[in-house]
Amino acid sequence: MSAVATNPQTEGAETVLVVDFGAQYAQLIARRVREAKVYSEIVSPAITAEEIAARNPTGIILSGGPASVHVEDAVLIDPEVYDLGVPILGICYGAQMIAQQRGGLVDHSGRGEYGRTTMSLDADGGCLLGGTPATQQVWMSHFDAIVEPPKGVTATASTSAAAVAAFEDRDQKLYGVQFHPEVMHTTHGQHVFERFLIDACGSSGSWTMDSIIDTAVAQIRQQVGDESAICGLSGGVDSAVAAALVHKAIGDQLTCVFVDTGLMRLNEGDQVVETFERSFGVRLVHAQAQDRFFEALEGITEPEAKRKAIGELFIRVFEGAQAQAGEARFLVQGTLYPDVIESGGKHASTIKSHHNVGGLPDDIEFSLVEPLRSLFKDEVRQVGRELGLPDEIVERQPFPGPGLGVRIIGEVTPGKVATLQQADFIVREELRNAGLERLIWQSFAVLPDIRTVGVMGDERTYGHPVIIRAVTSEDAMTADWARIPHEVLEAMSGRIINEVPGVNRVAYDITSKPPGTIEWE
Ligand code: XMP
Numbered sequence: 001m002s003a004v005a006t007n008p009q010t011e012g013a014e015t016v017l018v019v020d021f022g023a024q025y026a027q028l029i030a031r032r033v034r035e036a037k038v039y040s041e042i043v044s045p046a047i048t049a050e051e052i053a054a055r056n057p058t059g060i061i062l063s064g065g066p067a068s069v070h071v072e073d074a075v076l077i078d079p080e081v082y083d084l085g086v087p088i089l090g091i092c093y094g095a096q097m098i099a100q101q102r103g104g105l106v107d108h109s110g111r112g113e114y115g116r117t118t119m120s121l122d123a124d125g126g127c128l129l130g131g132t133p134a135t136q137q138v139w140m141s142h143f144d145a146i147v148e149p150p151k152g153v154t155a156t157a158s159t160s161a162a163a164v165a166a167f168e169d170r171d172q173k174l175y176g177v178q179f180h181p182e183v184m185h186t187t188h189g190q191h192v193f194e195r196f197l198i199d200a201c202g203s204s205g206s207w208t209m210d211s212i213i214d215t216a217v218a219q220i221r222q223q224v225g226d227e228s229a230i231c232g233l234s235g236g237v238d239s240a241v242a243a244a245l246v247h248k249a250i251g252d253q254l255t256c257v258f259v260d261t262g263l264m265r266l267n268e269g270d271q272v273v274e275t276f277e278r279s280f281g282v283r284l285v286h287a288q289a290q291d292r293f294f295e296a297l298e299g300i301t302e303p304e305a306k307r308k309a310i311g312e313l314f315i316r317v318f319e320g321a322q323a324q325a326g327e328a329r330f331l332v333q334g335t336l337y338p339d340v341i342e343s344g345g346k347h348a349s350t351i352k353s354h355h356n357v358g359g360l361p362d363d364i365e366f367s368l369v370e371p372l373r374s375l376f377k378d379e380v381r382q383v384g385r386e387l388g389l390p391d392e393i394v395e396r397q398p399f400p401g402p403g404l405g406v407r408i409i410g411e412v413t414p415g416k417v418a419t420l421q422q423a424d425f426i427v428r429e430e431l432r433n434a435g436l437e438r439l440i441w442q443s444f445a446v447l448p449d450i451r452t453v454g455v456m457g458d459e460r461t462y463g464h465p466v467i468i469r470a471v472t473s474e475d476a477m478t479a480d481w482a483r484i485p486h487e488v489l490e491a492m493s494g495r496i497i498n499e500v501p502g503v504n505r506v507a508y509d510i511t512s513k514p515p516g517t518i519e520w521e
Contacts, residue, residue: 013039013215014058014203019077021045021065021093027338028182029063029091031376032190037205038197041374042341049080059087059201062094064180068144069093069100070108076101087173087200092142095167095176102150102174104164112143113161116185126156126168128175128195132188138165138179139186150174168200175200209386212379213245216371220249223330229369230325231332232318233258233276233284234401235268238334238372240275240393241384245371246332247282248387254332255283255325259317261310262290262414263403265428266421275390287321289313290414297405297412301449303521306412310402331366335373336380397428397442398476406521410449420447422500423466427492431470434488441479443470445496446509446520454504463504466496471518479513 016033020026020042033040038058052060060081067074079101081088090098096106117140124130140159149155149167153174157166168175175196181189197203224246231243233256246254256276260269276282296313300306322328372380384394400406404424408416423445431437446467454461468489473479493506509516 013207013211015055016040016059016061016197016201016203017047017052017055017057018042018061018063019045019047019094021063021067021075021097023064023066023093025091025180025182026063027341027376029061031378032182032193033061033197034207034376034379035190036194036197036203037207038201038203039207039374045075045077047078049078049084052078052081052086053084057086058203059089059197061196062088062090062097064092064094064141067093068108069096069106070144082172082174085173087196088175089196089200090174090176091182092178092180095178096142096144096146098174098176099146099148099150099164099167102153102172104146104150104153104167105148106144107147108144110143110145111161112145113140113159114142115140117159117161117179119157119159119165119179121157122155126154126166127170127199128168128177128192129156129166129188130195132191137185137187138181138189139183140179142178146176146178149176170200173200209382212375213248213383213386216245217249220246220369220371223367223369224250224253227253227330228326228328229254229330229332230322230328231256233272234399235264235272235393235396236334236399237377237384237394237396238336238380239332240272240334240389241380241387242332242334242370242372243276243282244280244384244387244389246369247280249371252283255285255328257285257287257318257321257325259287259289259314259321261293261314261403261405262417263293263310263405263412265399265404266425271390271392275393279388283325285321285324287317289317292317294412294414299411301410303406306405306521307402310405314401329367330369332369332371334380335368335370337372337374337376340373395438397437397440400519406519407444407446408449409447409520416447419464419500419502420445420466423447423496423503426495426499427468427470430488430492430495431484433491434485436482436484436488439472440482441471441473441476442518443468443482445469448520452505456504461504463502465505465507466500466503467507467509467520468492469509469518469520471513473513473518476518479518481510481512484508 018030026042030040030042100106119138120135145162146164149164153167153169155164155167159165162178165178181192233239243256277284296309381394405412427445431443452465470482471479472482496506
């Protein structure tokens with residue numbers, strides 16, 4: 001996370017800065033602010049008051065954090081931030097910090113409060129809480145407690161263990177809440193954000209999907225000018241939305257390259273072509289390389305060898321397609337805001353190779369166009385919908401670069417791919433029919449390299465089993481196997497055996513990550 005990185009995509013927008021003191025909640029705070037239609041960015045606590053002033057924010061939010069303001073090396077905000085005249089909201093640790101730095105008192109000897117807590121308003125609850133019920137549920141997670149609000153600031157709410165559960169002073173533009181308004185268990189949390197943003201900061205709440213798209217289009221036009229850009233389409237959400245946005249901005253100056261490996265989900269390749277070439281009229285180089293991939297995979301059974309073969313051929317095919325697309329100086333990428341936060345906000349303006357999308361040639365140099373750099377995944381999906389992309393693309397689950405190649409154990413053949421595509425389609429369709437698709441991170445079928453005896457009618461069969469894999473996850477780093485209702489599993493199993501030739505048994509994978517991985521190879 002950079003203290004000062006500005007985002008060209010949002011320059012000029014009203015911005016609220018969320019200073020991240022290390023709680024897992026900072027991203028959630030930034031998203032809640034955006035839900036109130038105010039643009040927000042996360043910045044490091046190392047940011048100075050001068051750097052903040054240079055960003056001209058409409059408000060500042062100091063997040064919670066795991067530390068105590070009483071420890072010797074407590075990370076605190078530059079105290080000159082209080083002289084900027086910008087409204088400040090402290091949340092949990094952030095509120096304690098304001099109290100500590102502005103003449104209040106934070107006590108380290110109490111018993112703390114964790115989880116759902118009942119809070120009572122003092123008087124009318126002030127700007128942040130006015131209009132909400134006199135007693136209400138909030139989510140607490142703190143050991144230290146503010147016992148005296150900052151000098152000249154009034155307490156506006158309390159709980160049994162927190163004498164000062166909220167405080168504010170309009171003149172000093174200081175606001176604090178001990179509870180976590182960003183968490184859904186805080187019943188009136190979004191109200192607190194809206195009052196802070198609109199009443200205290202005077203934000204207009206005009207950061208809408210339309211304004212995001214208009215700003216991005218203007219920025220892309222300015223950046224690319226009359227040069228050409230290329231974009232590798234993977235079939236995934238991010239590259240699809242990035243391509244649609246850039247196409248809206250520069251039309252035929254964009255060429256999309258789609259490498260069809262033959263290892264995608266059922267109908268996915270057709271859908272990419274249908275959507276981009278036929279509906280959107282995008283210039284598309286469609287490299288139909290299925291046969292080349294099957295040839296390259298002949299006789300290969302070892303997972304890493306398969307990945308390598310697929311990755312290397314992908315690069316070669318991409319290079320060929322790129323040559324067909326003509327000279328381009330710009331490469332479009334679907335980098336998202338969480339990637340930017342994770343990489344510390346470092347912005348490489350040019351790139352030599354790109355390893356996220358299955359690898360691109362190492363020896364080409366592009367300037368990057370990253371129109372989604374300031375957006376969270378759910379915002380990207382909204383932009384995609386707004387641009388007219390179909391739900392099948394916008395709601396698509398993550399899919400590995402090597403595709404079905406790592407879901408077929410043993411040698412990959414066209415026949416096995418056809419079997420797996422049909423089984424995989426049924427798994428996802430039944431989940432969608434049950435209304436569960438959006439609750440699941442990834443759901444798919446795996447084809448192991450074994451055979452199994454069964455009986456169908458009066459006949460003995462010797463066919464293939466299919467394994468269903470479905471996981472819930474936040475970020476793919478850890479995952480839990482999804483507790484899919486038995487009736488849904490039954491529908492999947494029945495349909496796979498009846499509709500997919502050669503399959504006579506279905507199993508469900510109940511392994512979490514760790515110790516398993518999401519994929520089988
Ligand atoms: P694992 O199987 O390691 O997967 O738990 C974690 C996430 O990464 C995806 N995945 C890949 N994505 N290229 C990709 O672009 C790959 O080689 C690859 N392998 C796994 C996987 O689908 C899951 O979302």
